[in-house]
Amino acid sequence: MTEDLVRLDISERIGTVTLNRPERRNAISSALARAVTARMNQAIESDEVDVIVLTGSGRAFCAGLDLVELSTSAHNLSPLDSEDGPWTPGNGMWVETDKPVIGAINGPAVTGGLELALHCDILIAAESARFGDTHARVGVFPGGGMIALLPRAIGQRAALAMSLSGNFIDASTALRWGLVVDVVPDEELPAAARRLAADIASADQRIVRAVLATYREAADLSPTDAVAHEGAVARRMHALVDPATIAGRREAVLDRGRAQTAVD
Secondary structure (H helix, E strand, O other), rough: HHHHHHHEEEEOOOOEEEOOHHHOOOOOOOOHHHHHHHHHHHHHHHHHOEEEEEEEEEOOOOOOOOOHHHHHHOOOOOOOOEEOEEOOOOOOOOOOOOOOEEEOOOOOOEOOHHHHHHHOEEEHHHHHHHHHHHHHHHHHOOOHHHOOOOHHHHHHHHOOOHHHHOOOOEHHHHHHOOOOOEEEEEHHHHHHHHHHHHHHHHHHHHHHHHHHHHHHHHHHOOOOHHHHHHHHHHHHHHHOOOOHHHHHHHHHHHHHHHHHHHOO
């Protein structure tokens, strides 16, 4: 069942996790929740994976919690309860990881699906992507990180406008507001996400993971404390630097920079 509901493909240090319930717009049922947790954790624990891409099959990224299952559940507010409390994208999706997670948003990301996207580190959207928080319209209080993460991504006022109205924004608005870093034609999304993942995978993974962890930690600190924390991490990491390795990489880094900044 896990293999059917969520796929994991690993190649060239990239693990691609695909929600595979297109007939229900990848809505999160209890079975899909368990499957995506298992697949994400499998990618996180794999020694063959440095970067994870999370995406959906069909025309939607994720339509949120399965409202059919939700409405018939004895728990009423969540059909996904466990011994640890209600399952949400925030508290039950995957174990904490130091591997970057790129969300390739191939269509609508709604409510729980938007929360799922917000737990990714970087988002790239297809032109058909749409983003919405309909908790207030459904009548369910957010519990998967919406209130904590959406204002960090787009600012307090824009987040309030989305969450209180239930209105959707399109991909171009998401780009303008800083929710996503790029918008590409639908057919180009898998390749665009994979290119970014490959760029990250080709860098020094000790530094990638230390930088990612420090970004996350600094998000909860004041600017002054964040700068001090970064300095403390830098001092620890500098002790591991091998000057000969840096010297050997210098020309390749310079060549890559020239290629990316060249003007036709």
